[in-house]
Amino acid sequence: MEILDIFFNVSVMQRAFPILLRGLTNTIVLGLTAIFFGGILGVLVCLVRLYAPKPLRLLAVAYIDLLRAIPILVVLILVYYALPFAGITLSSFVAAAVALSMVLAAYSAEVVRAGIEAVPKGQFEAATALGLSFPRTMQKVILPQALRIVIPPLASYSVSIFKDTSLASVVAMNDLLKQATDAQALFANPTPLILAAVFYVVLLWPLVRFTSRLEERFKQAYGR
Incomplete structure (x- = not known):
């Protein structure tokens, strides 16, 4: 009974639930925001990495390597505590x-790069023969094919x-x-941490499981 009172105190769970629910909402909003902007930025960095002039390509490579390391x-900590010294709070x-x-x-930039490089070069040549501009080629021809390849690893990230x-x-x-x-x-009890762990599992x-299904479908579609 003592361990239940310490780690699975029902009374504490009931009082802590609304507090943790607000935190869960903030976590979901933060995660979706990071995925949305991180995905867009990743595609842009990838395109710079592949097709920009050499100085910009080197900057993109440096960005990718540093942020992954x-x-x-x-x-x-650098963003929150160091930027104020540069006047950015x-x-x-x-x-x-x-x-x-x-x-x-x-x-994401590295994953998308691998996906783009997996698209046959003949697709680029065909788009050029049809008179498509580079942005239109990427939008209509290359990226749709690449995204089908990179969706599973992007979902995992x-x-x-x-x-x-x-x-x-x-x-x-x-x-x-x-x-x-x-x-x-507040409650002098670790039960809220256990409840938070349950929230993370439920989320x-x-x-x-969805990511695993995507990987399985990818293997079935491209592993033949």
Whole structure:
């Protein structure tokens, strides 16, 4: 009974539930924001990496390598605590969204690059023969084919970004983990942390299964 009272206290769960629910909402909004902007930025960085003049390509390579090498927590701390020294002050939500988007963009850029390079070169030549401009070729011909290839790994990275939203508590954003730790201190009981873990499982487990299904369908479609 003692372990139940400590880690699975029903009374504490009932009181902490509304607090954690607000944190869950913030976590979902943060995750979706990071995925949206990180995906767009990743495609742009990829196109610069492949087709821009050499100096810009080198900058894109440096961006991708650095953001993949630096831990997300370090990026988050730099964005939130270092930018004010340059006169740029961001809220905890914006700082977390910027940091997560930047890191996701670096990984997305490499995935999309692999997808574009997997498209046969004849597709480019055919589009050129039809008189399509480069932007139109990418929009209508290349990217639709590449995205079918890169969706499974991009979905996997998106799930990882959702998990990494818990790092936003470091900059005092009221995400799920921050609300759980505050509730733990308020009620002097670790039950809110257990409840937060349940929330994460309920949120992320379907996404993990969805990603696995995508990978299976990808193997069936392209593994023949």
